Amino acid sequence: MELYFQEVGNMDMNTCTKNKLVKNVRPDINKLQALLKSADKKIKACDILPDELGEPKITLIYDGIRIILEYLALKQGYKIYNHKCYTAFLKEIMKKSRLGDEFDKFRRIRNDINYYGKEVNKEDAKELVLQMKKFLKQIKLEV
Template sequence: MDFNECIKKRIAKEVKEDKELIASLIKTSQNKFDSEKKLELSEVTSSSKISLLYDSLRELLEALAIKNGYKIYNHECYTYFLKEILNESIKGDEFDELRKIRNSINYYAKDISVEEAKDVLKRIIKLRKGILNLLLKMKRAFIVHRWDGTPKNDWYPWLKRELEKKGFKVEVPAMPNTSEPKINDWVNHLKKVVGKLDNETYFIGHSIGCQTIMRFLEKETYNNKLGNVVFVAGWFKLDNLESEEAKATANPWINTPIDFNKIKQKISKLTL
């Protein structure tokens, strides 16, 4: 099975982000986490402690899935969600192993010793911490402006405000020498601003900003998927340029090829 099959079987579906539900799930997860700590570990309580802590982990996974636009009804599908949607294969494999241990306890009445329980509880706590970090990590959006533009031009301030309302950290970098943009200068500046890429990194490009993003991604060695990328009024050819200076500025952008396959490998969804 994979995540697409989870969708087809309707044991996972796309939903809108629900911040109130996410907050509620984080709270109930913490309550179970705190409750588990109050139980002294023994042969009698080992199974209960594992079940409580697993449920605490599972509720964080539910919140993380909703944050990323999915409602998941089957525990196994969380494995594929982690591995295929978030590109967190190690976490996905670990959750799958813990899921099987919990199922053997809950559904097949498997006895578990205190020593075994200690190991399982440590693993759940470690994975839960990793999931919580993913959940609380803020999405970052970078808006790259047009030729001869500034961060205060056009629709950039409006979009920045709207994205911030949705919980994004938004940057609209002032690109260098905007009247005569040069590929290396713009790509290097964007690289400096963005820093480390991850699956919570989003890009919006306008006009020459679209090419800047593509040329930046083409050179990056990041091998996983980013968040979504949106291009507005991008171009690879310009007609009716008004001056020889404008033509000289545009020519490198028009004539320097881009390896689109390298870019496609990094993008989860592209909107033009």
């Protein structure tokens, strides 16, 4: 799947923190529970949509993944304000480098859809949603 926008450079946790894209916080149980419910709703909405609506399915499941990552970060005392910093969080804090690379791929595809109007054909969208669901299963093991 070709990406329209190729970014230069990677963010690491030090850069994210220095640029105030990550801050230390105290975990809030109520917020954590609310995040899990919100992620679940996004994922269920993705499942309801027909395969012909590939881009909305991709953005919904991406949102669900990002919310689960927010949950994991908050649980460990980090508030993350930038999606690229979730990649750094996965790689450096969670020690899940491969998952960090996968999330970054999903992030770039979602950005191409949301900000550049990229269209994804039905078969590619279906395959990507399957990859994202597999990713979701892996990160949910950390919840």
